[in-house]
Amino acid sequence: MNSLNEKTALICGATSGIGLAIARNFIAHGAKVIITGRRESGEDTASQIGAQFIRCDVTAEADVEACFEEAEQRLGKLDVLVINAGIADDEGSIEEFSGEGMQNIVAVNLNGVFYCLKYGPRHMNDGGSIINTGSVAGSGITHAGTGVYAASKAAGAYLARTAAIENAPRGIRVNSVCPAMIAGTGMMVADDGSDNAKFLGTLTAFGRMGRQDEVVGAYNFLASDASTFITGQELRVDGGVSAGFGLPIFAAIAG
Secondary structure, three states, X not given: OXXXXXXXXXXXXXXXXHHHHHHHHHHHOOOEEEEEEOOOOOHHHHHHHOXXXXXXXXXXXXXXXXXXXXXXXXXOOEEEXXXXXXXXXXXXXXXXXXXXXXXXXXXXXXXXHHXXXXXXXXXXXXXXXXXXXXOOEOOOEXXXXXXXXXXXXXXXXXXXXXXXXXXXXXXXXXXXXXXXXXXXXXXXXXXXXOHHHHHHHHOOOOOOOEOHHHOHHHHHHHHOHHHOOOOOOEEEEOOOHHHOOOHHHHHHHHO
């Protein structure tokens, strides 16, 4: 892992799942970290890992603007911004999914990214790093029942690409990490040996679900000075799902 010594970081959507794992990693490698969540209950979680907490609902523009202002007051200009807040839903087909459900997903996964990219850079140091959490659904593949989620993630990743171009004169790079099949995210089943977990594992080339410690390294790298010439990219951390059909799925079908 790369040193993040004395870097200041704000991680939006980090009271659980991948966001919390990223925060732990950043702190372990020397960063000063603020985590956010839409509920008031993040103080204890932040305290336990050595971070600070700011309540922020990324769907509310005023919340996001105020969050960045408070973060700068606490830590000074930010070196790293991770836009990780996201939601999914059991959509069913496009015809079946409700308009309200669609709006809820778009509000978090697209509007939230827009607000963070709108207000974040003005509170960052030149040469900083913005990392958006995308998804392989929306970056290479999709499947029935995830149309709105995939579209929202694809849109967020394209906003990040544009932000990469617009912030390049300041040396601020903007990239997306696009995970898939990562256990313990709250968005899919636990890696608990159940039939569902085993099935999801067969979709990867490795025949298993990924662990959170296997995805946070991508964020560490993009936050560090080892990635200063990388911007506007989507890094898929998916166990080979987007590469094509792996041997495990064929074995499962044959079995």
